[in-house]
Amino acid sequence: MIACHGIGKSYGHFQVLHDVNLTVAEGECFALFGPNGAGKTTLLKILATLERPSAGHCEMLGMHGLKDKDAIRANLMFLAHGTHLYEELNAKENVAFALALRGHRPTDRDVKLALDRVAIGAFADMKVRYYSAGMKKRLALAKAMLAKPKILLLDEPFTALDAAGTEILRGYVRERLSEHGTVFLSTHDHDKTRPIASRAGILRHGALQEVAIEALKSDDLF
């Protein structure tokens, strides 16, 4: 469960987020829309405990976002713009390293299955520096699959993914939701998001307005 209580964020005199209040329950996928610079990534980083809000606080799984950071981090996965991948390591090594730091020890078979599931198993021994942007995105998704987080945060997850990659991502989101996970994603693509999102909101000038996802049109975002 994710709950935002009056979240505000400013950089100097520039107010990025203003009094954001929101609750996303277990088994729900909330899609956040908004034009560039609206504050979507900032809000995601606050939820991911990477940024400290200037006002308010968030609760994740009933834990305080500022006081229980490590406990939240153990249950949360953030697939950000940057893929958190080391270019000199191969796919298997990247997965093993990322999960080891989270306290997981996946077997070689688990890693292979996850890489196969995102259709990059054939490139498991290739250094990530030779991967395309879409392959990096898939590898980051494989890490999340093995981590099985209770909260999944996705920042523009469809960027660089082809149709097959998009379907793999949506399949994983559905899987997390069926296992009572909570998914929060920011995106510009309502067509790709509509099949998985249960609720949606638009962030404009730092203020969040909840909308019916069926009613969203691309014009709404600008």
Next chain:
Amino acid sequence: MTSFNVIRWIVWKDFVTELRSRETISSMVFFALIVILIFSFSFSMDQQAAREVIAGIMWVAFAFTGIIGLGKSFSTELQNDCLEALQMVPEAKGAIYLGKVAANFAFMFVVEILLFPMFVILFNLEVVEEISLLLLIFFLATVGLSAIGTLFSALTVQIRAREVMLPILLLPLVVPVMIAAVEATKGALNGDPLALYEQWLKLLAVYDVVFTVVSFWMFEFVMDS
């Protein structure tokens, strides 16, 4: 999961990355070779004169090559926003600090061991009897440099002018290490009795403990800020 595992994985990742890219050690060695060659051509001196100044030259070379390595320690984490992933590790960040210190220490120590024979050859030094003492001095001074340097590498990594800021902030703080290392190295190279420069070794040991503990504690705040 124990913090030891985090330390182990950070060291493993930094070693594997360095073995494959060879970016850090090669640039450190290349820079140090230039420094050594310039000094060796600048000074034409007998062995006694060399023993008086070589310790200073050696630690200038080691300190500046160390700063090159320390600067890369966290800047490599900026690629693909890997620093964010380290910030999100659900463990006390001190484990990440110790892993980075261990890796930085290893890189710096390896470079020092590779370069020392160059000093011996180019400055015509006789060091066979003092080699174990010299290694101890290298060890203690390098622990001090990497302990405080790792903290400042993390502190400056997100600053735009980090290449400039790291040495500006770090060098004043490592002055005690440099003075102690130079004095102890000079004593060992001169073949002085240990009692004459023992206090410098003690200073290095105290500095190592104090700054490792302080940096370990501060690293959590640096990573969260």
